[in-house]
Amino acid sequence: MTRTTIMTAGAIASLALGSAALAQTVEFSVMESGTNDVAARQIADELAVAGGPRVNISAFPWAVLRQNNTTDLISGTNQYDVMSGGYYLADVYAYFQPLDDLIDRDGFAEGMIDNLMEPGRSEWADGRQIGIPYGIDAYGLLINTAMLEAAGVEPSFTDWDAVIAACPVIEAATGEACLSHPTGSPEQIGAFFFSGYAGTFIDGDGGYALDSVAATAAAEDIVTLWSFLPENGTAMSFDEAHAAFANGQAAILVTWPSFVTGVLDAEGSAIAGGWQQIDFPGTGFPWLSLWQLFVPAATEDREAAWAWIKAFAGPENATNNLVAHSMNSVWAATYEDETLMAARAHYWPATTVGFARAKNPPLTGEAQDFLTNTLQEIANGRTPPADGIASINSTWAGLPVPPPLLEAAQGSGLAAE
């Protein structure tokens, strides 16, 4: 064979290999939030240019994402090769494939925040890891420093009773509402309950049950807190709630910090330099949002899916994801960067404390929906707190606890002995 022939064959082979790589397509479902999805599109473009698989991004609001992911798995449609999700997918863990062999092979967990890959934080099923974390957030409490100063209130609340005591003082001093929160997204009310309730969610028999006394007290606090919302504030979207805080119409914002910190510090923001995040109050736990990537068992090209996971969730893009898209990194090195720390000194300390305390409630989608809808009924005054908690326990008694969630709850102290 002549040298020319060999070189031509080699070039064609390279092209073919390159074409094969480009021909790999990964269908990815992610939350439409202006953060995760935007980052995904940017990284997907870069990956395609570098010769990796082509990634098609399908972004949906959280509730629709949850519905689409579970329907896709249960119906066997198998439209998505990689899914973004969290603990609330516990009902369908059996449809995901374990990834621990790939994690070990590529040493993927080295450098991640401590314990993030453990059961109770990341998702495991039958003793094997199925979820790869890529974005972490913990419910936060942000304050307007000028409004609290005007009211003479110290920016530190150990529990919700302290917030309740401070709110009338803040409202009297400022003439504005004390509290803003995305009340229009019904599941978000859970943040107040999880932090205000110091009991367990699973009883000694392995069934869902709340400590009635502690749960009722937490629910009563929610009723009082709702009275400090802005006028017509019981159905606010995330944007409305964040705008109320940014525009000085509320002194305290309770929300997912990653959704709003970039906006609050953006050029032209009315509150830039005038806000900070403080430790989340409550004797329970801040609600953890650990976005993870899952690979359905039906995904054919496992390596292409893993290539996407490493690109999207890996340490290489962590800093850019944080700076450009406000996605909190799961990699420890990010939080040791002094330049990043200096620019975020008004919220990172509370954020990282929150990460350490935050947990996932060990609830299936159905259990969580019934809890948060009933809490809304309580907050709106349609159901007395004690009756609402009793109805939660009554309904929960008929809901099974998936084994992975039971295991996670036992590991995180949310199940009775």
Place this chain on the structure above:
Amino acid sequence: MTDRQTLLLCLLPALLLLAVTQFYPLAQSLRVSLHDWTLARSPVMGEFVGGANYLRVLNDRQFSGALSFTLSLALGSTLLSLAAGFALALLTLGEDWRFRMSRTLLLLPMVIAPVAVGTVWRMMLAARIGPVNEALRALGLPTPNWLGDPRLAQFTLTVIDAWQWTPFVMIVMSAALASLPSEVLRAAQMDGAGRALILRRIVLPMVLPVLLLVAMFRMVDALMTLDIVFTTTGGGPGFATQTLGYWIYVQGLRYFNISYAAAASWLLLVLCMATAAGFLVWRKRIMAWQGGQ
């Protein structure tokens, strides 16, 4: 081949289509409702449980709450759309081009997809930034929390549903009014009867059978409301605006309690059939009474 055989042969394709698209799914749904099956836990149907799912549904407080709101929404929306639709039909009766154009424009709400209707109304009724409350605020009027207050949200959804389907009532009643014998109306006018008397004593009794038919369609359709709930309140605040249709959707397609949802679906079907039967019996009696007159 006899006429009867020819008739059956002609009907056969339609019957086959019905069997495949309607009867088979209904039969399968009934079968599923008599078993224990949650799709998330098992891809195969579980054991036979007889009527246990039906009993569980009937004892479920969420079901009874959803039933209560569904009935009030269906009744309220039907009455509102009947009154408004009939009034619009009377107002736009005539062949003048302005009446015809008015009827066409008034049809618009009905031709918009219900999902779009719900989404647009949700944005318009946003309590703090929606254009409806902005206008009220500008006029110095109170700005209600249309979709955030539980009672008000129930009323708001009833009005939205009535708004969308009033044109249906209008167009049917327009046809009924246009088909009234003009001699009877002229005779009444010549006898000195005023418009109000003619409406009450002649027009209404004559169109009553059509009105009842329209009411039946409206009521049965409203009993199955899902789309505007899904796109405006998501069944909230809390459980306040959960209709039966929405609750069944959540049970079956969000939580995958497929046999539980199937049982609830059959109960809803029975309710709809009973409602339709009631209206048809009532209409038959009205027509029999009118015939006797």
